[in-house]
Amino acid sequence: MVSDLTGLPLSNSSLLDEGTAAAEAMLMFYHARPRTLVKAGANVFLISEDVFPQTIEVLKTRAESRGIELNIFQKNKPELSDNVFGCLVQYPDKKG
Numbered sequence: 001m002v003s004d005l006t007g008l009p010l011s012n013s014s015l016l017d018e019g020t021a022a023a024e025a026m027l028m029f030y031h032a033r034p035r036t037l038v039k040a041g042a043n044v045f046l047i048s049e050d051v052f053p054q055t056i057e058v059l060k061t062r063a064e065s066r067g068i069e070l071n072i073f074q075k076n077k078p079e080l081s082d083n084v085f086g087c088l089v090q091y092p093d094k095k096g
Helices: 002-006 018-031 035-040 053-066
Strands: 044-048 069-073 084-088
Touching: 018 044, 018 053, 018 084, 044 053, 053 069
Parallel strands: 044 069, 044 084
Antiparallel strands: none
């Protein structure tokens, strides 16, 4: 199909989309936590409320199976604590 669309004899495409890439980044941060955060049980991932809704839904699905708590925050008002291991802010976001 990609070859037909591009008119090229050889083509490549990725099945990864924005939501999947964001979820992979969240899991990368989760697994890269320093030993002190692992022992402390840090499992909160912050997400800006302006991230596209479909991306947030993919993050919710991936986070649930790992025991990751998602905290969606209002612009410029993240609630930082010792349990936070990462944050996602998107640009451009759903507001442009």
